[in-house]
Each structure stands twice: as structure tokens, then as C-alpha cells.
Amino acid sequence: MKINMSHGSGGKQTEDLINRIFLKHFDNNILNRLEDAAVLDIKGKIAYTTDSFVVTPLFFSGGDIGKLAVCGTVNDICMMGAIPKYLTAGFIIEEGAEIETIDKIAFSMKLSAEEAGIKIVAGDTKVIEGQGGIYINTSGIGEIVKSGVSISNCQKGDAIILSGNLGDHHAAIMSERMEIENNIKSDCAPLVSIVKNLFDSNIEVHCMRDVTRGGLATVLNEISSASNCGVEIYEAVLPISNEVRGLCNILGLDPLYMANEGKMIAVVPGKQAKTALEVVRKSRYGENAQIIGHIVDGSGVTMITTLQGSRILDVLYGEGLPRIC
Amino acid sequence: MKINMSHGSGGKQTEDLINRIFLKHFDNNILNRLEDAAVLDIKGKIAYTTDSFVVTPLFFSGGDIGKLAVCGTVNDICMMGAIPKYLTAGFIIEEGAEIETIDKIAFSMKLSAEEAGIKIVAGDTKVIEGQGGIYINTSGIGEIVKSGVSISNCQKGDAIILSGNLGDHHAAIMSERMEIENNIKSDCAPLVSIVKNLFDSNIEVHCMRDVTRGGLATVLNEISSASNCGVEIYEAVLPISNEVRGLCNILGLDPLYMANEGKMIAVVPGKQAKTALEVVRKSRYGENAQIIGHIVDGSGVTMITTLQGSRILDVLYGEGLPRIC
Incomplete structure (x- = not known):
């Protein structure tokens, strides 16, 4: 089955897509509430970042766009001395994309998120005209365990x-x-x-x-x-x-x-x-x-x-x- | 001047685009550090959400994709009983987009963010083939001031x-x-x-x-x-x-x-x-x-x-x- 414009309407078809694919793979008690935003308990300093992924082809030796979208944001969080905790995923899908392809990508995101110890707590789906392309934005939050790690902190002799x-x-x-x-x-x-x-x-x-x-x-x-x-x-x-x-x-x-x-x-x-x-x-x-x-x-x-x-x-x-x- | 693929390379042209447009408009001491992630001080419970924007036309009576991208995420945060604090912005830009257009959109985001009292603290830019289209993902964090506001909390007589x-x-x-x-x-x-x-x-x-x-x-x-x-x-x-x-x-x-x-x-x-x-x-x-x-x-x-x-x-x-x- 292929994605069509109605999967981006915010109505019944969007709900079906969310239930059949995203909730199935990303399943956790924060995301499952389907509120307008996730409610999280956070202590102290956090690292917060975003990245969009437009790689082509969608699947390649050693990974796919889903794995990339999780790892890219996870790594940006880590670089600030933080442990990754929460991730959001925004999908922009071109009409004609196979639902099976999205399912595979979501499953790959689930595996990478599990390895990284990060929960996918909020998401969004939009559909545009096109030829089956898929773009993913992720944003992420991590709890900083080591302060002061910074690109401006390098010292002679390091x-x-x-x-x-x-x-x-x-x-x-x-x-x-x-x-x-x-x-x-x-x-x-x-x-x-x-x-x-x-x-x-x-x-x-x-x-x-x-x-x-x-x-x-x-x-x-x-x-x-x-x-x-x-x-x-x-x-x-x-x-x-x-x-x-x-x-x-x-x-x-x-x-x-x-x-x-x-x-x-x-x-x-x-x-x-x-x-x-x-x-x-x-x-x-x-x-x-x-x-x-x-x-x-x-x-x-x-x-x-x-x-x-x-x-x-x-x-x-x-x-x-x-x-x- | 138009966007070309090199603006998405992560090298010199990407840096120029960030400096000339995004840092100019979104200017704040967190974003300006240009680390891999923003470092934020957070207390207590937060609301965390994401949304992508693909509206066409990019400019319309009463707004544009930039205003929409800020307001949409700001409103999702508010709906959880939270005051909006921090925003990320991920741009996916099709080759051929006018840099002047992106400048206008970024300026519009700045104005809406100011009105909403939210800071744009992290961003990302990718370029894809196409005909000048622009897609924006925003994610946002708010501090919850009123707990228990929830779609599952409505009661008879309300x-x-x-x-x-x-x-x-x-x-x-x-x-x-x-x-x-x-x-x-x-x-x-x-x-x-x-x-x-x-x-x-x-x-x-x-x-x-x-x-x-x-x-x-x-x-x-x-x-x-x-x-x-x-x-x-x-x-x-x-x-x-x-x-x-x-x-x-x-x-x-x-x-x-x-x-x-x-x-x-x-x-x-x-x-x-x-x-x-x-x-x-x-x-x-x-x-x-x-x-x-x-x-x-x-x-x-x-x-x-x-x-x-x-x-x-x-x-x-x-x-x-x-x-x-």
C-alpha cells in the first residue's frame, strides 16, 4: 500500500498510519498518550538539538535513513557531555512511498533508539507531492552529566x-x-x-x-x-x-x-x-x-x-x- | 542569489548561510555558541513536541511558513499547561530557493518567537533537489506551570x-x-x-x-x-x-x-x-x-x-x- 495525500490530513488516515506503524514500533507510555506534547521530568542541565535527514538512497550498506536519524541526533547530544534521554521524530513523506518502507525505517529507528537508550516521545507526519521520497527530522534531549565540554574549551597541549x-x-x-x-x-x-x-x-x-x-x-x-x-x-x-x-x-x-x-x-x-x-x-x-x-x-x-x-x-x-x- | 547543493554540504557555504541569515535573525547567546547541541537549564516538568511544516504557498494572507512553524509548536506546548521556552528549527530547502525568501521567513520566525517569548536555540539546514520549495521542522520545550491538563481529563458537566x-x-x-x-x-x-x-x-x-x-x-x-x-x-x-x-x-x-x-x-x-x-x-x-x-x-x-x-x-x-x- 502506498502513501497518499490523505495520510497527511490529520484525520482518520493519519491516525491509522500512526497506529499501524509509529505506535507499534516506538511504543512507550509517554508517546502512547498522544497529547499535543510529551510531558517529561527533567533535572538540571540538558543538551537540546535537532537534525534533518535527507539521505539518498534510503537504505544503504550498514544502515538506512531511520538509523541515521536516531544516531545523528543521539551523537550531537553526547558531544555536549550528555546522556541521551528523549527523541522526537518528524516525517515528511512524498506521496507514493510504500507503507512497508516506512514500516522498515520505523523498525530501524526503534532498534537504534533502544541501543542508544533514548525514548521516542513525540512525532509528526506530513505528506507532500513527489515520488516516494522520505525526509526525517529528529530533535533530542539529553541530561548533561559532565559540564563544560565545549568546542571553545580546547587548550594547548591537549x-x-x-x-x-x-x-x-x-x-x-x-x-x-x-x-x-x-x-x-x-x-x-x-x-x-x-x-x-x-x-x-x-x-x-x-x-x-x-x-x-x-x-x-x-x-x-x-x-x-x-x-x-x-x-x-x-x-x-x-x-x-x-x-x-x-x-x-x-x-x-x-x-x-x-x-x-x-x-x-x-x-x-x-x-x-x-x-x-x-x-x-x-x-x-x-x-x-x-x-x-x-x-x-x-x-x-x-x-x-x-x-x-x-x-x-x-x-x-x-x-x-x-x-x- | 539562489540556494544550491553546496549550501547543504556542512562546509563553507553552509556556514555562510547560517551566519548571514539564521544567526542574524535568531541571535541569542545560546544559539550563537554553535555547539553540537544547546545547553539549557531546566527545572521540573517540561512539555516537549515537534511539528513539520510544508504549507504552500510559502506566503499567504495573514502569515507565512515561518510564522506557522513557530506558532504551531508554541501552541502545542501551551496546550499541555506549559509556557514555551526553547525552540529548534530544521530547514529542508530545495535547490533554487531564493536566499531572500529564506531571509524573509527567518525574520518572520524571529518576530513570532519574540511575541511568544520563545528562544530559537538550535538549528539545522539541508538542501535537496527540487524547485525552490522550503520545509521547516520545529521542536519545542516549555516549562509546565499547570499539571494534569490532558486530553483524557475531561469530565461530565465541563x-x-x-x-x-x-x-x-x-x-x-x-x-x-x-x-x-x-x-x-x-x-x-x-x-x-x-x-x-x-x-x-x-x-x-x-x-x-x-x-x-x-x-x-x-x-x-x-x-x-x-x-x-x-x-x-x-x-x-x-x-x-x-x-x-x-x-x-x-x-x-x-x-x-x-x-x-x-x-x-x-x-x-x-x-x-x-x-x-x-x-x-x-x-x-x-x-x-x-x-x-x-x-x-x-x-x-x-x-x-x-x-x-x-x-x-x-x-x-x-x-x-x-x-x-
Whole structure:
């Protein structure tokens, strides 16, 4: 069965869609009340964020738009030193989308939400003309357990830990679009475990940031600018899988500007760097972590190349890969 | 200047768009930090909701998609007995949209947010292929000042107050699309003042609901179902402007199923009905309020017609007006 405009009317058909798919998968005692808003008990400081997802294709190796929509917002919450608690989901669906497709996506959201420990407590559905496309907005709330984690808090001598291989999500989406057969999977994943373990180990985390659109180079420039510092990284230690490296060589892609959906950097005091690295490596999705560089004097981002040259890294200019997330 | 795919890359062009438009209009010390998530101080119980907006045309008599995106979420928060505090805004923009158009919409959001007393603290921008369309998701947080306001809380003998004229938003959008010239304006408005005044006057509000997609008949059915009660309303007292009534007669529309964007019902104890009505009428956007009916025994929604007949009102079936909000 396909979605038509009446599924967005707010009447009987909208109710059916909500009951048959969203309440079935997202089932919890807050959402099930179907009030105009969810009522939540919150203590103290919270992290609050939003993200829209327009990835194409909707399903790809290693994930789908639903998994992405949960993990993307979960990770933004985590980066502020918070534990994810509540999520909203707004669906904009093009006429002609298969209800079975929406069901699969909702089920995938349920699984990711369960893994991340977040409840989907409010939602909305709209229908527009089109050819079966699906867009999802999520917003999320987390309870801050560690204050002061901030992009403007990096200090000279801090070490930069990258949680794993670069470029997997970008390479997976590109492979799907170009119908290249390989084993590359999107890294799309919730980073709750890495963040929780860093806090539990009393690592004094100065800054965390997930490495998404714009890639590592863009994120490091944001840090340089917000913390008013220089950043130096080492090409030789950047974790990149052989298969992604191969694809980059063939297509002329630069892993430093490629999007990831399950990678983060943590900026920690230099003297805690080794302990922090061990903590990240023992965490789920952190097994390939590396200390990739340091906060230094000056400004901008410099990479020491494998040939011991140095290369200035700017932010991403131009398109990147459209509709990567 | 027009939006192109690079404005959604997460790199330099995305940053420019954020700086030139969103930070300019939404300017506040939480948003301006540009972290992965906003950090907020919250006390006690909150109301949390989300809504997406796909209205076409983007600008219409009495409002635009930006005003709608703020008011819609503000009103959902208010209906739970909460004062709106924080808003997120997620933009999905089709390639080819004029940057000037986005600027106008953002300015309109700023004005509505100011009126509603809500801060826009986080945002996101994505670009998709298309022909200049714009979709906006907002999510919002309010602090609950009155607990227990709920769609399942209506009791026999309660009076139902409707805050003003039915059908204005629907009639305005339809007039725009059909190029009918008239003076009908969308009622799009934040209902904070009505809700605050009801609380300040110690009215024991049992339930509030804004009357949007699906219209009054659909909302009353939701109440009947959730509170396990009957609802009786009186056609003779339903506030409808002459101009909207005229349009309905010509086009065969039923104001009971037409969408509004600045109307609510408040269900209050019968003995407080008159006082509550006065409070609403003295509030901004409440001057045409009426007591339109009561909660009764039984189930379902019945309207006593002007000819003293009775008509059963079901929920909206079928399309309604597509992309009304």
C-alpha cells in the first residue's frame, strides 16, 4: 500500500498510519498518550538539538535513513557531555512511498533508539507531492552529566583522539549510488558507549565533536576557530580502512573531507591521552581509535604528511557529496 | 542569489548561510555558541513536541511558513499547561530557493518567537533537489506551570470554550490557491496569552487542544475517545466570520473540518465557564470566544443544529486540504 495525500490530513488516515506503524514500533507510555506534547521530568542541565535527514538512497550498506536519524541526533547530544534521554521524530513523506518502507525505517529507528537508550516521545507526519521520497527530522534531549565540554574549551597541549576509521559512511553512500560492489559499510552508530566510558574513567574531556558533513578537516577548523588555537595532526596515524583508501585513490576523494556517521573526536589533556585512548578502544565502535594530533599555539589546522611535509587544511568548500545524511 | 547543493554540504557555504541569515535573525547567546547541541537549564516538568511544516504557498494572507512553524509548536506546548521556552528549527530547502525568501521567513520566525517569548536555540539546514520549495521542522520545550491538563481529563458537566472564529487559516490558504480575492486572513497566532491568563485567573483547566488539521470535529472526537465521554456542541453559537461562511457556502466546505492555526478549545468546569470565557475574551486573539458546548454522558460528538436537529460528527475522512500547514 502506498502513501497518499490523505495520510497527511490529520484525520482518520493519519491516525491509522500512526497506529499501524509509529505506535507499534516506538511504543512507550509517554508517546502512547498522544497529547499535543510529551510531558517529561527533567533535572538540571540538558543538551537540546535537532537534525534533518535527507539521505539518498534510503537504505544503504550498514544502515538506512531511520538509523541515521536516531544516531545523528543521539551523537550531537553526547558531544555536549550528555546522556541521551528523549527523541522526537518528524516525517515528511512524498506521496507514493510504500507503507512497508516506512514500516522498515520505523523498525530501524526503534532498534537504534533502544541501543542508544533514548525514548521516542513525540512525532509528526506530513505528506507532500513527489515520488516516494522520505525526509526525517529528529530533535533530542539529553541530561548533561559532565559540564563544560565545549568546542571553545580546547587548550594547548591537549591530545586529539579520533574514535575510528575515516570516510566509511561517505564511501558507502557513494558506492551505492555508483553501483560499485565492495564490502564498505556505513559507520552509522550511536556513540553513547564511548562517551559514557570516558566520563566513568574520569577523563577530563575538554571538547567532543562528531565528525559528520564536512569531514575531519572542517571539524578541526571549527575547533581552531572557537578555541582560538592551532591544530596539528599527523597523516601517518589517521585510521582509514584499506578498502576506503582504495576507493579514494580511484575516485580522487580525500578522506579528510568525507562524512562519517559514527565517528567522533575527543580532545583531552595530553597527560591523560594514553588512558583515554585505551578507554575509547575498549568501547563499542572505538576499537580503531588513534591519537591523531594535538592542540598547539597559533591558528588553523596543519597536517604533517607521511613525507614529513606540512599541509594546511581548510574547511570544505563546494558541494561535498549531496544528500549524504 | 539562489540556494544550491553546496549550501547543504556542512562546509563553507553552509556556514555562510547560517551566519548571514539564521544567526542574524535568531541571535541569542545560546544559539550563537554553535555547539553540537544547546545547553539549557531546566527545572521540573517540561512539555516537549515537534511539528513539520510544508504549507504552500510559502506566503499567504495573514502569515507565512515561518510564522506557522513557530506558532504551531508554541501552541502545542501551551496546550499541555506549559509556557514555551526553547525552540529548534530544521530547514529542508530545495535547490533554487531564493536566499531572500529564506531571509524573509527567518525574520518572520524571529518576530513570532519574540511575541511568544520563545528562544530559537538550535538549528539545522539541508538542501535537496527540487524547485525552490522550503520545509521547516520545529521542536519545542516549555516549562509546565499547570499539571494534569490532558486530553483524557475531561469530565461530565465541563464546558467547552472555543477561542475564536473557525476556518480562517483554511479559507485563506484556499483563497490564495484559487486566486479568489477577499479579506480573509489566516488566524496563525501564538496562544500564549490566552493560556497564561487562564492560569493566572485560577481557572481549573481540564484540557486544552489547539484546533488545527482535521478541524474542530476531529479534535472533539479525540477528546471523546481519550476521556471516554460524550461531547455536545451547539451550531448556533459557533463563531464563524461572515466572509468565511460565504466562502464555505460557495465551495461546499464545512467549517467544522477546516484547519485553524490560532484557535484552541479549553475544557473547564461548568461553574467556571463564564469566568473563563471572560478571561479568554480579554486575551489577545480571544475576543470572539464562545462557550460552544459541554462534556456529557455517552460517547461520540453530537451537534445540536440551528434547526434543533442533531448531527453526529465523525473525524475527518479523506484529504482535507493538502499542505495546509
